Amino acid sequence: xxxxxxxxxxxxxxxxxxxxxxxxxxxxxxxxxxxxxxxxxxxxxxxxxxxxxxxxxxxxxxxxxxxxxxxxxxxxxxxxxxxxxxxxxxxxxxxxxxxxxxxxxxxxxxxxxxxxxxxxxxxxxxxxxxxxxxxxxxxxxxxxxxxxxxxxxxxxxxxxxxxxxxxxxxxxxxxxxxxxxxxxxxxxxxxxxxxxxxxxxxxxxxxxxxxxxxxxxxxxxxxxxxxxxxxxxxxxxxxxxxxxxxxxxxxxxxxxxxxxxxxxxxxxxxxxxxxxxxxxxxxxxxxxxxxxxxxxxxxxx
Numbered sequence: 692x693x694x695x696x697x698x699x700x701x702x703x704x705x706x707x708x709x710x711x712x713x714x715x716x717x718x719x720x721x722x723x724x725x726x727x728x729x730x731x732x733x734x735x736x737x738x739x740x741x742x743x744x745x746x747x748x749x750x751x752x753x754x755x756x757x758x759x760x761x762x763x764x765x766x767x768x769x770x771x772x773x774x775x776x777x778x779x780x781x782x783x784x785x786x787x788x789x790x791x792x793x794x795x796x797x798x799x800x801x802x803x804x805x806x807x808x809x810x811x812x813x814x815x816x817x818x819x820x821x822x823x824x825x826x827x828x829x830x831x832x833x834x835x836x837x838x839x840x841x842x843x844x845x846x847x848x849x850x851x852x853x854x855x856x857x858x859x860x861x862x863x864x865x866x867x868x869x870x871x872x873x874x875x876x877x878x879x880x881x882x883x884x885x886x887x888x889x890x891x892x893x894x895x896x897x898x899x900x901x902x903x904x905x906x907x908x909x910x911x912x913x914x915x916x917x918x919x920x921x922x923x924x925x926x927x928x929x930x931x932x933x934x935x936x937x938x939x940x941x942x943x944x945x946x947x948x949x950x951x952x953x954x955x956x957x958x959x960x961x962x963x964x965x966x967x968x969x970x971x972x973x974x975x976x977x978x979x980x981x982x983x984x985x986x987x988x989x990x991x992x
Contacts, residue, residue, distance in 0.1 A: 696745045698725060698799065708734050724802025726856055728794060728841045731755075735791040742783035744935055748803065749776045750863060751795040752834050756788035759823055762884050762933055766823045771831045773824045773867055779891060779934050780884070782822070794838035796860070803857060824867055837863055883929040890915055890930055894941060898949050900967050903959050907946070907969040912938040947983040950976075954992045961988045 702714045715725050731751065742760055751774040759766040759774065760783040768774075771793075776782055778800065826834065841859050844852045893915060897907055909915050915938060916923035923938075930938045946968055953964045965976030980988045 696741065696743050698745075698747050698797075701745060701747070701797070705729075705734055724799045726796065726798040726802050726845075726853065728796040728838065728845055731791055731793040731795055735786060740784050742781055744778060744781045745776065746778050747797050747799050748778065749795060749797045750774070750860070751776075752793040752831070752838055753791075754793040754831065755786065755791040757784055757786045757791070759784055761822060768823060768825075771826050771828070773826060773834065773863075773870075775822050775824075775867070779887070780822075781933075781935060794835070794842070796838070796841060798860065802853075803860060821871055824871055826870055830866075830870055833866060834863065837866070883932050886919070886921065886926065886929045887933040889919060890926060890938065891941070893918060894945055898945065899952065900949060903957075903963040903967050905967050907967070910942065910946070910969045912942070915942075943979075943983070947980065950980055950988070951984070951991070954988055961992075964988065 698715075702712070705712050706714065715727070725747070731753070735755075753768055753772045753774055754770075755768075756770070757768050759768065762780065774784075837859055841856060844855055844859075849855065893909065897909060900907075909918060912927055913923050916926045919926065927938050930936070930941065934941070950964060950968060953959060953967075957964075959967075961976070962973045965973045968976065970976035970979065977987055980986075980991070984991060
């Protein structure tokens with residue numbers, strides 16, 4: 692069974708190759724998110740990366756040869772490509788040439804998504820069904836220039852540089868979407884991956900919650916299975932197979948994330964928030980929130 696690699700695990704691995712790297716404050720990461728960008732030549736090595744999920748997004752400009760190990764797929768890269776990976780799908784990268792160059796950036800979900808933009812509405816959602824996009828030498832230069840601008844901004848002191856970096860991420864995805872029709876080398880055809888993607892999209896459609904009168908329609912694995920016209924056991928098996936987490940765990944975590952956002956960004960009282968998140972009684976919401984955040988909604992606020 693695949694496990695999940697945290698951002699901290701990833702930085703610990705990076706430091707084994709480059710001890711001088713600056714490790715972020717993970718307390719800050721949980722609050723405002725994180726973005727980092729690196730040269731692949733400094734961190735890419737011959738040994739394959741572990742096959743598991745990461746709890747962050749990653750965009751790589753790959754110049755070299757290798758194989759992406761994806762659920763029930765092996766995708767070869769021979770020369771140059773863009774690689775998009777996300778926290779929901781496990782993968783491993785295996786370099787098959789000694790020469791590896793290019794760049795990669797990684798970022799957390801709370802860095803890229805603002806309060807008024809759900810995953811479903813973001814550009815990243817539109818690109819996630821196509822993890823590898825082959826590019827030409829000319830297109831490589833376009834993406835390289837964007838990545839270099841990102842590196843310059845990270846070193847700079849511009850007060851709004853992280854807003855600018857978000858725009859650069861969206862620019863990369865825009866450019867990738869323009870390239871994709873002519874150079875897609877992978878199309879999801881695995882039933883479990885396809886069903887999991889439908890489940891995750893359906894989950895995200897419910898957020899963000901814009902009114903205290905709105906109540907979540909889908910809260911349980913049975914709710915989602917009914918909506919998707921599949922047996923709940925089939926849904927649970929597919930989601931667990933692809934992501935390593937249960938359907939209920941995905942739903943609970945997403946509700947907890949929305950609860951945090953509502954406590955931070957609205958003036959609604961705890962009872963109103965509990966109601967719109969589908970809790971009949973505020974006491975049940977308090978128990979749920981404390982389980983996920985180790986504190987009560989009131990103390991968190």
